[in-house]
Amino acid sequence: MKTIQKAVTFLCLAIIAEFAGAQNPIITCGYSADPAPFVYGDSVYVYYDVDLGVVPSTGDSYYYMDEWRVASSADMVNWTDHGTALPLSAFSWSKAGTAWASQCVERNGKFYWYVCCEYPGHWHSIGVAMANSPTGPFRDMLRKPLIVTNEMGDIDPTVFIDDNGQAYLYWGNNKLRYVKLNSNMITYDKTIGNNGIVTVELTKEAFGGVKVDGKVQGENCFEEGPWLTKHNQLYYLLYAAGGVPENIGYSTSNAPTGPWKYRGKVMDVENTNSFTNHSGNVNFKGQDYFFYHTGWLNGGSGFKRSIAVEYLTFNDDGTIQQIKPTRKGVAPVATLNPLELQEAETFNNCRGITVNGNAAKGVNVEFHANNDSVAVRNADFGEDPVKSVTLRLASTRGGRIYVRLDKNVSTSIATIDVPNTGSLTQFEEVTVNLSREVTGKHRIIFIYSGSGNAVWDKWQFHTETSEALGIESVSADGASSSYFSIDGIAHQHPVKGLNIHRGKKFIMH
Ligand code: FUB
Numbered sequence: 001m002k003t004i005q006k007a008v009t010f011l012c013l014a015i016i017a018e019f020a021g022a023q024n025p026i027i028t029c030g031y032s033a034d035p036a037p038f039v040y041g042d043s044v045y046v047y048y049d050v051d052l053g054v055v056p057s058t059g060d061s062y063y064y065m066d067e068w069r070v071a072s073s074a075d076m077v078n079w080t081d082h083g084t085a086l087p088l089s090a091f092s093w094s095k096a097g098t099a100w101a102s103q104c105v106e107r108n109g110k111f112y113w114y115v116c117c118e119y120p121g122h123w124h125s126i127g128v129a130m131a132n133s134p135t136g137p138f139r140d141m142l143r144k145p146l147i148v149t150n151e152m153g154d155i156d157p158t159v160f161i162d163d164n165g166q167a168y169l170y171w172g173n174n175k176l177r178y179v180k181l182n183s184n185m186i187t188y189d190k191t192i193g194n195n196g197i198v199t200v201e202l203t204k205e206a207f208g209g210v211k212v213d214g215k216v217q218g219e220n221c222f223e224e225g226p227w228l229t230k231h232n233q234l235y236y237l238l239y240a241a242g243g244v245p246e247n248i249g250y251s252t253s254n255a256p257t258g259p260w261k262y263r264g265k266v267m268d269v270e271n272t273n274s275f276t277n278h279s280g281n282v283n284f285k286g287q288d289y290f291f292y293h294t295g296w297l298n299g300g301s302g303f304k305r306s307i308a309v310e311y312l313t314f315n316d317d318g319t320i321q322q323i324k325p326t327r328k329g330v331a332p333v334a335t336l337n338p339l340e341l342q343e344a345e346t347f348n349n350c351r352g353i354t355v356n357g358n359a360a361k362g363v364n365v366e367f368h369a370n371n372d373s374v375a376v377r378n379a380d381f382g383e384d385p386v387k388s389v390t391l392r393l394a395s396t397r398g399g400r401i402y403v404r405l406d407k408n409v410s411t412s413i414a415t416i417d418v419p420n421t422g423s424l425t426q427f428e429e430v431t432v433n434l435s436r437e438v439t440g441k442h443r444i445i446f447i448y449s450g451s452g453n454a455v456w457d458k459w460q461f462h463t464e465t466s467e468a469l470g471i472e473s474v475s476a477d478g479a480s481s482s483y484f485s486i487d488g489i490a491h492q493h494p495v496k497g498l499n500i501h502r503g504k505k506f507i508m509h
Contacts (some may be wrong), residue, residue, distance in 0.1 A: 023329025025297050025306035026079055029350045033227070033305040034101035034156070035291040039331045043072040044284050045134050046291060047085075047104045047113065047305060053304040054490060055097065061303045065099040068115060070135055075334040076284070076309070077377045080346040081355040082135040083363040086113055090128050091140050095120045101156040101225065101278060104134070105185075107167070112185045113138055114146075114157040114169060122148050124155045126171060128186050133176050136359040141186045147171070147179070148195070153224075156278070159185075160256060162229035168256050170237075173224035174211065176200040178257065200258060206251055207241070208262040216242055220262065226277040228256060229289075231314045238266060245275040248292065252318055266312075267292065267323045273301045281312050285333050288312040290323055314508040335380035335441065339463065344456040348377035348443075356455075365456045366424075367399070367448035374456075375445040381461065384439035391446075392457040393418050394427045399450020403434075405442045414439060419452045427457055431466040439475045 025032070026342020031051035038045055048067040056064070068086040071079040080494035088099040098118035105112055111131045119125040125145035129138035146169075147154055151171040159181070161167045169188070172334040179188035179196050190196040202222050204210055224239035235256050241249030248267040251260035267277065273295030280291045290312035297306035309330050313321040338344070344365040345355045352372030365374060389403060395418045403414040413434045421428050438461075448454060462469060 003362075005088045013336050022327040023077055023326070024327050025187065025294065026073075026309055026329065027081070027307050028297065028347075029081065029353055029355055030302045030308045031297060031300065032069070032071075033065070033276075035293060035307040036101070036103035036158070036227075036280050037282045037291045038105060039282050039284050040106055040134050043074045044076065044282055044289070045070055045104070046079075046420065048103055048307060049099050049101065051068050051304045052097075053301065062098040063100060063303055066097060068099055068113070070104070072134070075332045075336060075378065076289070076330050076331040078336050078346050078348050079267055080343055081363065083345070083355055083358040083361075085131075085136040085358060086115070086129055086138045086207045088117055090129060090138065091115070091117055091143055094127070095121055098124065100124060103158050105161060105167075106134070107161060107183075107185055110185075111138070112141075112159070114159050116155040116157055116171070119145050119148055122150050123152050125149075126154055126157045126169075130186070131359075133359060144296075144351060145195070146186065146188075151175075156225045158227050158280075158371070160230070162230070162256055166256075166506045168228060170226045170228055172222075172226060174222075176202060176212070176222055176226060176239075198257070200260070204262075206260040206262060207239075208249060208260065208264075211243065214243070220247065220265065222249070225276075227280045229281055230256075232318075234318050236320075238281065240277055241265070242269070245269045246277050248279050248335075250320055263304050263319055265322060266290065266320050267325065272296065272308075272325050273300055273302070274305050276305070287333070288314065289330065292325070294325060296327070313495070332378045335378050336376055338376075338379045338381055338444065338459075338461040339386070341458055342376075343458055344374065346376065347374045349375040352448075362457070367401075367450065367454045368458065370449050371447060373445055373447045375443060377443050378441060379444050381438050382443045383439055384463045385439055386434065386461045386463055387437055388431055388433045388462045388464065388469065389414050389459065390429050390431040390462070391416050391459045392427050392429050393454060394421045394424050394457070395450075395452065395454040396420060396422065397450060397452030397454075399448060399452065399454045401454075401456075402449065404445045404446045404447065407443075409445075418450060424453060424455045427455075431462075431469065431471055433465050449493035 003490050032048040033051045036047045047070045052064045055062050066088045067084045069084045070082045073079045095118040100116045102115040113129045116124045128146050130141045131138040157171045159169050170178040188196050204218045207222040208220030213219045220241045223240045227238040229236050236255045238250045240246040247265050247269045251262050277292045290310045293305040295301045310323045354366045375403035398420045399418040401416040402412040419428045
C-alpha cells in the first residue's frame with residue numbers, strides 16, 4: 001500500500017512540477033550523467049553518458065554505462081535526443097559497462113569526442129572518436145587509447161582549444177594531469193612533462209586544500225571532473241571537489257596550464273540525490289549556463305543521474321556567483337515553430353517512451369504502452385488559425401495518439417489513429433483536421449493509447465485543412481470500417497486519417 005501511495009505521490013509531484021514549468025532534469029527519457037556542453041551553429045549540444053545504475057552480473061548499484069549520447073537545443077527547453085551517437089562498442093579495446101565521462105569539441109569542421117572507459121588490465125584510459133557532424137556517426141580514431149598510464153584515475157577528459165589554436169586535454173581523479181594536443185587532435189606533444197604528460201601539483205593555494213589519507217585538509221580540494229574554460233581572458237578550471245559528496249570548486253589562472261589560484265565554490269554540497277555532480281559551462285546567445293547532474297529523475301540515485309542546467313554569472317573581479325541547484329532551471333530563449341517539420345525526438349518532457357537510433361540510421365520515438373507521452377514547450381502557432389496536423393508513424397498493431405494543449409489533459413485538439421503499416425520501419429503520414437483552430441503559444445502534449453509499440457518519426461501542424469492540402473476525403477463503406485472505396489474500388493484495412501494507396505493520398509474519416 002505504501003508503495004502505491006509513494007508512486008501516486010511521486011506522479012502528482014511530477015505533474016505539479018511539469019505544470020509549474022520545472023525544467024530540471026533536462027533529459028527525461030533516461031538517465032544522463034557527466035554533461036559536457038558546447039555551442040555549435042544555433043544550438044547547444046550536450047554530450048553525456050547513460051547511467052544504467054546496476055552491474056548486470058552482480059546486481060550491485062554502481063556506475064554502469066554502455067553508451068554516450070548527445071542532445072541539442074535551440075531554445076534551452078526543448079531538447080532533441082540524437083540517440084546513441086557513440087556506443088561503447090565503438091572502442092573495440094573497452095570493457096563493457098565502463099563508458100564514463102566525456103567531452104566533444106569541434107576543430108575545423110571535425111568533431112572530436114574524448115571519452116574514458118576501462119582498457120582491461122589498465123584501469124580507465126582515454127580514447128578519442130571523430131565525426132564530420134556533432135551528432136555522428138563517430139569512429140574510434142586510434143583503435144587504442146590516446147592516454148594510458150596503468151594508474152587509477154585516468155578519467156573525466158576535458159578539452160579546451162585556446163584562441164591561438166593550442167588544444168589542452170586535462171583529466172583526472174584525485175590527480176590532475178594534462179597534455180598539449182597536436183593540431184590533429186589525436187596525438188600530443190611528447191616533449192613536455194613525463195613523455196608528454198604533465199602532472200599538476202594539488203596544492204592548498206591552487207585548490208583550497210589537500211586530501212591526506214582520504215580526509216580534506218583545508219576548505220576544499222580537487223577531486224575529479226576538471227572542466228577548462230575561459231572568460232574575459234581569464235582561464236577557469238571548474239572541478240568536482242571536497243571528496244564525496246562533492247561540491248564544485250573553481251580556480252583561475254592567467255594561463256591554461258596554471259599556476260592555479262583557488263577562488264571558491266560554484267556550487268556547494270546540496271541535497272540533489274547524487275553524491276557526484278560533474279559540471280561544464282557554455283555561453284549561448286549571450287547568456288552563460290552551468291550544466292551539472294543530480295539524482296532527480298524518477299527512480300534516480302547516485303548511480304542513476306540526470307542533467308540539470310542553471311544560469312551562471314561571472315563577476316567583474318573574476319569570481320563566479322555561487323549557484324543553488326533548482327528544479328526550475330532556465331527559461332526558453334526562443335519559441336518552437338509547430339508549422340515547421342519537427343522531429344518526434346525533440347521535446348521538453350516525456351513519459352514511458354524510448355528514443356532509438358542514431359545519426360546513420362535515423363532517430364525515432366517509440367511508444368510502448370498506454371499514456372506514454374511526449375510534451376513540447378513554448379510552441380508558437382502564430383496568428384493565423386492552425387487547422388490540421390500530420391504525424392509520420394509506423395506500427396504493426398495500430399493505436400491512437402491524442403494531441404492536447406497546455407494544462408488541458410482531457411480535451412484533444414486532434415485524435416490520430418496510428419496506421420498498421422505492417423512493420424515498425426515502414427512509415428506512413430497521417431493528417432487529421434483539428435477539432436478547433438489554434439493560434440498563439442502553447443505546450444503541446446502527444447499521448448499514446450495502444451496495446452503494441454508504435455514508432456513516431458516526425459510531426460507538423462498546418463494552417464490548411466487536410467482537404468486544402470490536397471488529401472482526398474473518403475468514407476468507410478457501410479458499417480464495416482475494414483473496407484472503403486476510392487473511385488468506386490473497394491480497398492481493405494483503412495485507418496482514420498491520411499492513407500496512401502498506390503501513390504495516392506486520401507483521408508479516412
Ligand atoms: O560517471 C562516472 C564518474 O562519476 C565520472 O567519471 C565522475 O566525474 C563522476 O561523475
